Amino acid sequence: MQSEVAVEKKPLKESTVAELRELAKSMGMNIDSGATKDTLMRAIEIEQRKRQIAIDEEAREQLKQERMKALGFKAAENRLPTFEEVAIWGGTWQGKKYPPSKKLIVEFFDQNDPDNPFGFTKGGHFFQFFQNDASGVPFLNVVPECLITKAKEFAGISLAHLGSPIYKDVEDEKTGRMVSRIVGYRPRFRFSVVREAPPDAPFGIYEEKEQQNDTNKT
Numbered sequence: 001m002q003s004e005v006a007v008e009k010k011p012l013k014e015s016t017v018a019e020l021r022e023l024a025k026s027m028g029m030n031i032d033s034g035a036t037k038d039t040l041m042r043a044i045e046i047e048q049r050k051r052q053i054a055i056d057e058e059a060r061e062q063l064k065q066e067r068m069k070a071l072g073f074k075a076a077e078n079r080l081p082t083f084e085e086v087a088i089w090g091g092t093w094q095g096k097k098y099p100p101s102k103k104l105i106v107e108f109f110d111q112n113d114p115d116n117p118f119g120f121t122k123g124g125h126f127f128q129f130f131q132n133d134a135s136g137v138p139f140l141n142v143v144p145e146c147l148i149t150k151a152k153e154f155a156g157i158s159l160a161h162l163g164s165p166i167y168k169d170v171e172d173e174k175t176g177r178m179v180s181r182i183v184g185y186r187p188r189f190r191f192s193v194v195r196e197a198p199p200d201a202p203f204g205i206y207e208e209k210e211q212q213n214d215t216n217k218t
Contacts, residue, residue: 084123101144103197
């Protein structure tokens with residue numbers, strides 16, 4: 001019997017249905033007996049990415065604790081929350097009460113780097129958005145609405161307000177000379193909202209629970 005590590009070294013596309021089922025079994029996954037090769041590949045890739053996210057988050061937390069210990073810091077129990085924390089998790093900021101941000105299921109696209117996931121930390125939580133799987137199918141990501149909204153109130157924390165400046169040659173009113181000025185911004189990130197996520201859905205990659213209609217079982 002092949003080990004999980006041995007099978008994982010082989011690209012999923014090059015694996016047979018039997019090999020994919022064996023890999024899924026070694027990972028403790030429950031796969032429907034009628035699942036197609038495309039369905040198996042998708043489920044395994046999602047599980048692999050979810051496991052890597054968990055490993056990365058644990059490593060970051062351990063590193064944080066080690067650095068704080070080395071510097072002699074102690075957790076500040078009475079520390080006031082940041083606006084990022086309040087916007088995401090709910091709370092009060094400058095006298096205004098905020099409810100926890102609505103969770104959305106979205107497809108994500110990075111104009112600057114369309115092939116790789118994008119990770120960042122907001123409100124003390126590490127978020128990682130994934131784009132397409134090995135077959136080019138968009139991944140679904142659970143994100144707080146406040147991090148992708150265009151509302152001005154969240155301009156300081158929302159990715160929707162990040163982008164590249166658009167320059168245009170215009171005439172200077174004082175000198176009459178043509179100068180290059182910023183006339184707008186080209187958004188870096190694109191979010192396509194699929195629907196609202198369940199309130200208990202964890203942030204990160206979202207596994208769609210739907211019946212598969214493809215017939216590629218070889």
